[in-house]
Amino acid sequence: MPSLSNRIRPQNIDEFVGQGHFLYKGSLLYNSIKNKTFDNAIFFGPSGTGKTTLARIIAREMDSDFVEINATNTGTKELKAVIEKAERRLFGYENKTTYVYVDEIHRWNKLQQDSLLKALEDGVLKFIGSTTENPYFSINNAVLSRVRHIYEFHLHSIEELEEILRRALDDTEVGLGNMKVACPEMELRLIASMSNGDGRVALDTLEFIVNNLRTNNIERNPKKGDCCTDSNSHKSMCESVNVFRNGEDEDDADLSSDLYQLEITEKIIQEAFQKQTYFFNKEEDKYNLLSALQKSVRGSDPDAAIHYLARLFEGGADIQTIGRRLMVMASEDVSMAYPNAITIVQSCVEAALMVGYPEAEINLAQGVILLAASPKSNSSYAALLKAKEDIRNRKIDDVPDHLKDSHYKGAKSRGLGIGYRYPHDFGGYVDQQYLPDNLYKEGTIYYEPSGNGSERSFKNYVENLRRRNRKDD
Numbered sequence: 001m002p003s004l005s006n007r008i009r010p011q012n013i014d015e016f017v018g019q020g021h022f023l024y025k026g027s028l029l030y031n032s033i034k035n036k037t038f039d040n041a042i043f044f045g046p047s048g049t050g051k052t053t054l055a056r057i058i059a060r061e062m063d064s065d066f067v068e069i070n071a072t073n074t075g076t077k078e079l080k081a082v083i084e085k086a087e088r089r090l091f092g093y094e095n096k097t098t099y100v101y102v103d104e105i106h107r108w109n110k111l112q113q114d115s116l117l118k119a120l121e122d123g124v125l126k127f128i129g130s131t132t133e134n135p136y137f138s139i140n141n142a143v144l145s146r147v148r149h150i151y152e153f154h155l156h157s158i159e160e161l162e163e164i165l166r167r168a169l170d171d172t173e174v175g176l177g178n179m180k181v182a183c184p185e186m187e188l189r190l191i192a193s194m195s196n197g198d199g200r201v202a203l204d205t206l207e208f209i210v211n212n213l214r215t216n217n218i219e220r221n222p223k224k225g226d227c228c229t230d231s232n233s234h235k236s237m238c239e240s241v242n243v244f245r246n247g248e249d250e251d252d253a254d255l256s257s258d259l260y261q262l263e264i265t266e267k268i269i270q271e272a273f274q275k276q277t278y279f280f281n282k283e284e285d286k287y288n289l290l291s292a293l294q295k296s297v298r299g300s301d302p303d304a305a306i307h308y309l310a311r312l313f314e315g316g317a318d319i320q321t322i323g324r325r326l327m328v329m330a331s332e333d334v335s336m337a338y339p340n341a342i343t344i345v346q347s348c349v350e351a352a353l354m355v356g357y358p359e360a361e362i363n364l365a366q367g368v369i370l371l372a373a374s375p376k377s378n379s380s381y382a383a384l385l386k387a388k389e390d391i392r393n394r395k396i397d398d399v400p401d402h403l404k405d406s407h408y409k410g411a412k413s414r415g416l417g418i419g420y421r422y423p424h425d426f427g428g429y430v431d432q433q434y435l436p437d438n439l440y441k442e443g444t445i446y447y448e449p450s451g452n453g454s455e456r457s458f459k460n461y462v463e464n465l466r467r468r469n470r471k472d473d
Contacts, residue, residue, distance in 0.1 A: 004207035005200045007174040008167060009053045013061055018050055018160045018199070022151055029151070033061050040120060040146060042105075042139065043130040045153025046356045048198030051130040052103060058128065059099040065089060067100045071107040076115045083115075086125040098125045105129035106138035113140045120146045134354070155197025155319055155353065162192045164199050165206055181210050182263040190266060193316025194273050196357035209272050213262040286317055290325050293368070298333045302372035309368050319360050323349035326367045337377035337453035344370055375453025383446040390439070397436035431469055 001007075010016045013033055016023065023029050032038045038058055043051040052068070059066035067082050086098035105113070119125050120143075127147070131138055135150055144150075156164070165188055168175045183191075183206075195202035289312050296304035312322055326349060330342035348367035352360035390396065406417025421430045433440050445466075449459030 003204060004168055004175070005203035008164075008171060008203060010057065011060070013057055016050065016054060016057060017163050018156050019054075019151075019153055021154065023054070029149070033058055036062050038062060038126075039148040040127045041129075041149045041151060042135050042144070042147050043128065043151050043153055044132065044135050046155050046197065046353065047132060048195075048200035048202075049153040049155060050199065051153055052101070055099070055101040055128045055130065059101070062097070062099065062126075064126070065096055065098045067098060069100065069102055071102055071104045071112070074102075076112050079112070079115050083119045083124060086119070090124055100125050100127055102127070102129045104131060106131040106133045106135075110140055113143050117142055117146065132354070155356070156195075156199050156202075157197070157320070158189065158192045158316075158318060161195055161197070161199060161202045162188055165192060165202055168203055168206060176206075176210055179210060180262065181213070184263075187264050187266060187269060190269050190316070191264075193318075194269065196316075197318050197320075198356070205269075205272050209264055209268055210262070213264070213268070286312070286315065286321070289315065289317075290321070294325060294329055294333070297329050297368065297372045298376065300372055300374075300376060302369050305368050305372040306365060309365060313361050319349075319352050319357070319364070322364055323352060326364065326371065329371050332378060332381050333376055334371055334374045335377045335380045336455040336458055337375035337450060339454060341371060341374050375455075377450040377452050377455050379448055379450050379455065382448070386446045390444075395438075397438045399436065400433055402432075403434065429465065 013023075013030060014025075029038075043054065045051065056066060056068075065086075067086075069078065069082065082098075082100060086100070089096050089098055102108075116127060120127055129135075129139065129143075129147075135144065165183075169177065169181060169183060169188075171177050191202055191206060195205065289308050293305055293308040293312065296308060309322070326345050327342065330345045334341040345367045348363045348370075352363040355363065401415050402417060402419040404411075404416040406412060406420075411417055421432050423430050423432075435444060447462065449455050449462060451459045
């Protein structure tokens with residue numbers, strides 16, 4: 001029998017879960033599938049995020065033949081045979097397009113990838129390639145140039161994995177709906193959390209748990225004496241698989257009744273994942289840890305910061321959640337004191353998303369240590385807040401005419417752009433009004449450099465320019 005992750009795959013575009021940043025009702029991708037205008041594409045992102053599932057749905061929705069090959073065990077000879085068959089199908093009596101899905105296309109060398117080119121140019125087949133690596137580095141430019149869209153798949157959120165798991169538990173046709181498995185909300189969330197954004201891992205783990213909640217000696221509706229002769233032994237076995245009847249003590253429960261269920265517990269999940277669980281019992285616990293992480297970074301305490309990061313890992317926080325917070329910290333708390341921090345942290349987060357857990361923890365730890373050990377400044381964030389406060393709470397004069405767009409016919413006649421001095425014509429700086437009139441006259445200052453780290457040089461430069469401007473005035 002196929003695995004649960006294969007059986008429970010959605011059969012149409014409306015059942016697909018995840019990747020809402022590019023696939024939602026009314027999106028261009030959604031409409032191109034519904035309108036049957038979908039073209040060649042590349043899907044890239046971590047395993048278990050729905051790349052293969054979406055490719056199969058597209059082929060089904062497009063009423064096309066679908067050929068799925070894996071680049072790890074398919075070469076140019078096999079690909080040539082696929083192309084020849086696609087030619088016969090398209091130009092023969094079927095008159096039907098073939099969609100070829102190449103999984104792990106990055107495993108093909110340049111020659112193998114180039115074997116697709118003529119078939120793509122002639123329209124013999126439509127192509128969907130999937131890869132866990134950045135396609136701009138792993139796929140030939142010639143192939144990329146013939147692909148209309150490149151879609152980046154993200155790890156599933158915990159909520160999305162919960163939806164997928166519920167569907168599997170409720171489905172009575174291809175899922176586990178007939179097996180009377182009780183999985184409380186907290187335990188379901190624990191499975192989702194510990195799956196690290198991978199839908200396949202979540203479903204395969206759930207199936208493993210359910211299949212092994214019962215032993216060979218205990219059937220679906222066991223009766224006392226069926227699995228053992230000793231009542232204490234029977235009770236122990238029943239406890240190990242958590243056979244229960246809602247509202248009844250186990251000693252009083254009728255184990256032959258169809259009302260009893262097999263309950264999934266935290267201990268069982270812990271055994272399935274083979275790791276100690278530290279789970280967020282409340283959703284706010286995660287945000288408390290994120291808050292503690294950011295405040296430790298802001299306080300330049302790398303030891304505390306890495307401690308809270310480790311707790312987030314053990315609690316099952318997904319890469320996106322942690323990554324977003326690190327990117328915010330790079331600009332909110334480090335900022336101009338070390339401007340390169342955001343670039344490095346972004347690279348750490350992207351690397352984490354690419355490799356996935358558990359190795360992603362190493363990438364994120366590097367980002368946290370870097371931020372905690374960097375000089376700190378919130379000057380850019382503070383400048384933004386002050387500017388927004390002015391805009392919201394007082395009348396601000398219009399943009400000065402000399403700064404307005406003058407790149408259209410008639411702009412000069414309206415006095416726009418006249419008098420603007422191009423700084424590069426003056427060695428990189430020229431005294432000139434940029435703020436609206438009332439703010440300029442008031443000498444408004446939003447950006448106040450901290451003088452920490454690299455910002456010290458920016459502070460000196462900006463303050464020298466301001467003194468020069470005031471002297472000129």
